[in-house]
Amino acid sequence: AQTVTQSQPEMSVQEAETVTLSCTYDTSENNYYLFWYKQPPSRQMILVIRQEAYKQQNATENRFSVNFQKAAKSFSLKISDSQLGDTAMYFCAFLRVDSKLVFGAGTILRVKS
Amino acid sequence: ETGVTQSPTHLIKTRGQQVTLRCSSQSGHNTVSWYQQALGQGPQFIFQYYREEENGRGNFPPRFSGLQFPNYSSELNVNALELDDSALYLCASSLDLAGGPGTDTQYFGPGTRLTVL
Numbered sequence: 001a002q003t004v005t006q007s008q009p010e011m012s013v014q015e016a017e018t019v020t021l022s023c024t025y026d027t028s029e030n031n032y033y034l035f036w037y038k039q040p041p042s043r044q045m046i047l048v049i050r051q052e053a054y055k056q057q058n059a060t061e062n063r064f065s066v067n068f069q070k071a072a073k074s075f076s077l078k079i080s081d082s083q084l085g086d087t088a089m090y091f092c093a094f095l096r097v098d099s100k101l102v103f104g105a106g107t108i109l110r111v112k113s
Numbered sequence: 114e115t116g117v118t119q120s121p122t123h124l125i126k127t128r129g130q131q132v133t134l135r136c137s138s139q140s141g142h143n144t145v146s147w148y149q150q151a152l153g154q155g156p157q158f159i160f161q162y163y164r165e166e167e168n169g170r171g172n173f174p175p176r177f178s179g180l181q182f183p184n185y186s187s188e189l190n191v192n193a194l195e196l197d198d199s200a201l202y203l204c205a206s207s208l209d210l211a212g213g214p215g216t217d218t219q220y221f222g223p224g225t226r227l228t229v230l
Contacts (some may be wrong), residue, residue: 103188
């Protein structure tokens with residue numbers, strides 16, 4: 001069974017600085033997709049970034065980028081130039097081949113001014 | 114293009130009652146997935162509907178059931194409510210291409226907060 005582990009329950013960062021959130025996963029599949037979702041206090045789950053496992057190039061979306069290490073089954077999220085609006089719960093998720101998402105337990109990120 | 118919508122926003126029920134939650138998928142999407150998110154935890158997959166048929170189910174009892182309609186909107190029904198059913202229920206829609214092995218990105222609605230007293 002696929003599992004997703006986020007080992008950092010909480011993190012904080014100063015505004016404008018860079019922070020990295022960790023995620024590891026376990027799967028026997030070779031082709032799969034990984035996601036980072038953000039859930040602010042408003043509770044809407046918002047897609048941050050997506051990575052296809054067959055692509056070696058790390059995905060980037062503006063201030064958000066990932067470090068995808070397939071052999072190590074690691075998928076970390078880097079947020080550059082952190083903003084107050086980045087304060088949220090961040091979930092790492094694995095998309096199974098049957099289209100079901102498996103989520104980690106989440107990391108609470110607090111951006112401080 | 115409209116996003117995923119859910120109704121109601123909040124709901125309070127008592128133990129033993131039944132509840133129906135609704136979800137309208139994003140325009141052009143044909144697949145709806147439901148997740149239960151307990152406080153402080155990650156979402157857990159309940160089931161998925163693809164073209165009006167159940168397409169997989171998580172570890173939830175039969176009193177959790179669902180429907181998908183021809184316009185791809187969906188309902189989640191929970192019978193005989195228990196206190197542990199209190200949670201945020203999230204609906205996500207995606208465009209599942211026939212034969213595509215899990216390539217669809219899921220977009221979430223704002224959720225329904227269910228409280229069971």
